[in-house]
Amino acid sequence: MMPIAEALAFFSDQGEGYKVELLKDLEEKGEKAVSLYQQGDFIDLCRGPHIPDTSWLKSFKLLRVAGSYWRGDERNPMLTRIYGTAFSDKKDLKKYLNRIEEAKKRDHRKLGKELALFTIQDEVGPGLILWQPRGAMLRKLIEDYWKDAHYKNGYELLYTPHIARQDLWKTSGHLDFYGENMYSAMEIDEVAYQLKPMNCPFHIGVYNATKHSYREFPVRWCELGTVYRYERTGALHGLMRVRGFTQDDAHIFCRPDQLEEEIFNIIDLNLQVLKTFGFADYDVYLSTRPEKYVGSDEHWDLSTKALQAAMEKKGLAYAIDPGEGVFYGPKIDIKIKDQLGRSWQCSTIQVDFNLPERFGMTYTGQDGAEHQPIMIHRALMGSLERFIGVLIEHYAGAFPLWMAPEQARILNITDAQAEYCSKVYTELRQAGVRVEQDLRNEKLNYKIREAQMMKTPYMLIIGDREMEEGTVTVRKRNGDNLPPMTPQEFADLVSKECEQGTA
RNA sequence: GCCGAUAUAGCUCAGCUUGGUAGAGCGGCUGAUUCGUAAUCAGUAGGUCUCCGGUUCAAGUCCGGAUAUCGGCUCCA
CATH class of the missing domain: 3.40.50.800 (Anticodon-binding domain)
Incomplete structure (x- = not known):
């Protein structure tokens, strides 16, 4: 242990600017002293302890190098990170490396090619999937199951277009809050149109086409809706992260008193779907209000509580992901792990008080007055592309x-x-x-x-x-x-x- | 987008270090074989070496740029 002031002097003498920055932060947090560890001539700041001494690390291997932003913020400079692993004996290291090799054999990109499921071609464009006959059949079977399950659970099916007038995206707020993920406008008869990044405004259009009464709620509309989102080149990854994908989307319109039960029903269907595909291992997160958001704090509180209550009633264990909600509301996310241990967000359930307001949605209540419905967005598989990617790895291509x-x-x-x-x-x-x-x-x-x-x-x-x-x-x-x-x-x-x- | 790496036949890869106009296996096609639980044999076709530029008498090979992919970061269904 060393007092912070002393450590500050020690590291600034060595020109270790980043260490000095960390120390200053620790000092601000009220830390009085920090621990340092020494190995030969090498002395470094480390909270430790990890192991009694380095003799425990008989077998080690450096795995890869990668750039990584200082403190994980892309505005900061990039450092070089070296990944390595160590075991107390050679056999364990070998076992670990073999497991990684095995996992690579299940990589959906490799299996997708070998089993002729899908292809991605430069001529078509990055992040755009061509489904080959076998993959198309797999997808059709999943879609059929999905449609059937939704019909049985009281949903109705919708179909909506791929583009809409730019004004629609202004009304919805997507242009303001999601614009950087949307493709630039195209002009049709001197009117700007844009490719859809989400299906919700269309479902609202269907809603607003007719008058509604409190008696018909909840209204449950689902669609296998193909959306297009700009993803930065470095983020693309096989089927898991693409630029055009089909969401197993649905929007539920209900009264405030129905919110909690509807969320409960969704979770129920969600877990049923995951179970059908053999997934039992997933992580559940509750994402709360982000920095960029719309709607009142009151609404955010109300909907966050409804999500929490439904999960608790279902006995679902979850972690809180602070600030990770969408701009229009809090959400529940379910993430499934792939073979390399990376987790992928699939299911998502989001409460929205915002779009009903923006689009002036109403229903006639028991009191004869006009009220605003609550909207729930949800996707169970998330996107068919990603879900099938996870599915390929989950079954190693040997589908049920x-x-x-x-x-x-x-x-x-x-x-x-x-x-x-x-x-x-x-x-x-x-x-x-x-x-x-x-x-x-x-x-x-x-x-x-x-x-x-x-x-x-x-x-x-x-x-x-x-x-x-x-x-x-x-x-x-x-x-x-x-x-x-x-x-x-x-x-x-x-x-x-x-x-x-x-x- | 950022850091690092990679790009050769339909697929998997060799050739690049030491510049001299492309190789293998599998697959395809043709023929022979007619066979009982994870690869029968022989022949044959197939490549503007990702693209654009530079160096050089000469570039798959060296240099620069673009694009895509891979491993991460960031971001996300």
Whole structure:
């Protein structure tokens, strides 16, 4: 330990400006003394202690270097940060490095290419996704499930355009508060239009198209809405961070007395959706008022409390993310971790007292007077792109049967069975199985290997035996075989397994 | 956007240090083979070496710039 004044002198003698700055801050906070640690000739400021001595660090490896802003603020100069890791013995270090290697194999960008799910091309532009047939099928299956779940939970579906007059974005406040994330205007018949970064103003447009009564609340409108946001080049990352993405958006309009229950319902549906996709490990945050905001403090308080109350009723553990709310209201965020341990925000639930005001939304109350509805924005998967990215890594590309783009592949042993295979193929397609056939003149081993690498859940092997008996032999992707069965029996097995998956 | 790195055939990569007009494996195509649970054999096509400029008799290779990607930072669904 060293008194701060002494430490200040010590580090300024050495020309360590950043250390001096830290010390001055500590002094202001009322610290009297700081701890220093020494290793050979090297003496540094450190709160410590981390380990008894450096003999604990027998095995270490430097992993990467990266630039990093002084104190994490991009207005500050950039320092060079060196990442390293250390273990008490070599085996542990090796184990750790292997785990990183394994995680890299599950990287959605690598799997996306290998499994032919999606592609991003320079000619099209950075951060813009082209869905290949298999990825498009995966997405369709997710969308179908989503629409069904929303219908069952009292939502109605909307469709809205991709651009709107600039005036709309002025009214909504997006131009003022979100303008730096929006693409510049285009002119159509001398009127400025802009690409949408959010869907909310359109849903409000639908609301304002008709008169509303308190009796019809809550109104729940959902849309798979594709939005475009400017992201700085360095921020783009595969499917996780893109410039054009589709939100599984919804807006709920309700009375103040319904707010808490609606939020509770949303959380309930949210957790149900995450569970369907096999996510049990996520972090929940409550984000409070940011620096740039609209609306009264009273409204912020009220809605923050409603969010908190609903989470507590649901027994959901959460952390508070101070100042991370959107400009129009506080929010609940759920973040899911990817294979490399990076967490990605997916679900978000936001209360909004602002847009109803800006767009003059009203409903007729029991008292016959006009009132302003409360608006809730929410997305459960967040964006389909990001969610699918996380999903690919979560399952390492081996999707559960119900969302596998290709559920089964027919493999013939020789050309002699080709005709029978095509019959089975047609029969299974008619029965709703997502089946492909590989009738190439290749050895069975070769075809199995390919089907296996594409993580196809079932391989249907057909040789002379099966052809004579009118059956298929089913090989699972884990290598197990099921007893021979008829194509119809296989189709039943598939639909039963799918039902269990989404139940 | 910032710091650092990378960019060669559809994919994965070698060639660059020491300038002399491009290589492999897989995949594609053609042919042979007709085979029972993770790669049959042979032949063949395929590249303005990301783009723009500079140095040089000569640039995939050296230099500068742009773009994109990767690892971080910042920001975010």
